[in-house]
Amino acid sequence: MDDRSWMRLEAEPAEHALPADVAARDPLAGRDIGWVTQMRPFVRHFCRAGGRVLDPFAGLGSTLLAARLEGRDAVGCEIDATRAATIGERFARLGLAPPTVFAASCDTLADGAMPPIDLCLTNVPYFGCRWNGEPVPDQLYGSATYEAHLAGLREVFHRVRDVLAEGAFCIAMAENLRLGDRTLPLAFDLARILGSLFVLQEERVIVYDRAVGPAAPMDARSNRSHEYALIARKRRETVDLAATAALLNALRAEGHRFTVFGSFARWLQDPASVTPADADLQVAPDEAAIDALLQSLARRGFSLRSWSDPVALPLRLDAYRGRHYFRAERIDRAGALVRLDLCFE
Ligand SMILES: C[S@@+](CC[C@H](N)C(=O)[O-])C[C@H]1O[C@@H](n2cnc3c(N)ncnc32)[C@H](O)[C@@H]1O
Structure with missing residues (x-):
């Protein structure tokens, strides 16, 4: 990783992409699943060799796979039991032993259930996503209001702070959202949440190719081809x-x-x-x-x-x-x- 504040997302190698049949049977067709390629530089740069990476929103395991491919231990929490089970299957197809995955929200796990973590790396669930998988409690895709969604994210990252080693990084990827006629500053609100639990360090902007069209005069909408990697760290704030x-x-x-x-x-x-x-x-x-x-x-x-x-x-x-x-x-x-x-x- 160099110190450029933006990164262009390179193509995902076919062997690490989400398999088409796995996407086909997923409630969201895997549309919310990140790329392994996107996460690997963050694992290399922010987690010590041989350390342990946590994805508290593990989805179908792209972050966990990135961690394992970089020689780190991978631990995930995924509230959807089917997705949680599918992660092991994805690893098995690549001839890899399964990572540790809890089919639960990490804030509901008993104290000590999760091992100490050297890096938290994740992409958060977006509010307003039409989830038609199991409607289990704590599934943030089911949040009824934006406020409840932010409160749920806070609970999870609060727990992450407990299990993160002192000095370790917590990196969350998010976009601001357009919902109907409204823009919801999810990425900025998430930065505020992380800033209240950790010490904010930086953001990187991740850009990717998406079709470009003309913008109508006075229409503010863009083609939304970027997201933020919000980089925070667990350490004591220095006060004056x-x-x-x-x-x-x-x-x-x-x-x-x-x-x-x-x-x-x-x-x-x-x-x-x-x-x-x-x-x-x-x-x-x-x-x-x-x-x-x-x-x-x-x-x-x-x-x-x-x-x-x-x-x-x-x-x-x-x-x-x-x-x-x-x-x-x-x-x-x-x-x-x-x-x-x-x-x-
Ligand atoms: C954006 S996806 C994560 C994608 C994942 N990082 C990957 O690349 O495979 C968000 C995931 O969070 C899960 N989720 C929602 N609420 C949760 C909670 N409270 N605890 C754990 N997982 C949750 C959803 O089921 C969904 O799979």
Whole structure:
């Protein structure tokens, strides 16, 4: 892989293409199945030799095959039992031993069921796809709303984070979608989800040949011959420690009451001990006091979230019971991040 930000998809060698008879009996005729050729450079570049690659949306196993052809172990989760079983058949036809495939959504597997993973590489299911296979629960092709679809993707990548080795990459391929007259920014929303769970690194644009026609004046539609490979990494975010310490002093001087605990408190005691990824503040579960603190942060340009939802002010604390903390984040013009977690339970 070179450092070009776009890649042209080369032809798939016949022996690795999805066999025609397998496509013919698939509910989507294999139209959502990626190319092995597309995935191989990512496996080579982002997974250590002999490492283990996970595809949490394994489909008919193209990513798993790419991993195996590159000498890596392949592990997949595929919610559709027929597709999950077909992966083994595809491998057998190439004289390869079957990969490990769980016929389940990875977020429903018991703790420890999945081995540690060195690279997550996948193409995500698209919202609005007319799936006429088994309508099992957790099948994201059956999501009733776009919001539910994004929530389902979040659940899966949340689990992926648990099983991914520290420092490992999570790479997901996606397009923005056109659904009826509407454009849904699936790739951009997915980038936001990955950015909240991992540290976003880069994107590569993958382009492929598709028939070209004239565009009517004022018609924005393109021939949609590209997708994004969104590249994120599991590692601790670096925060601006001096700016965080200065902010905490300023908040105290304004009269806000909180206790600093966790890694930031340890760093304050001994700067050589740890590098904190945020500052954890314990606050009393007092609606007015937390509201005043959040208002002060909002005035300083912080975004306020509870899990991934924006926090509305004035605060109604009851609406956030069971969520335990509010996250306040701000990135300045130099790219420096300050992140506070306000724990109230
Ligand atoms: C775009 S396809 C993946 C293609 C696959 N990477 C390949 O190239 O063969 C998405 C797959 O995700 C599966 N899927 C949907 N929801 C799922 C879930 N919650 N857990 C696991 N698989 C799921 C679908 O059945 C579908 O096969």
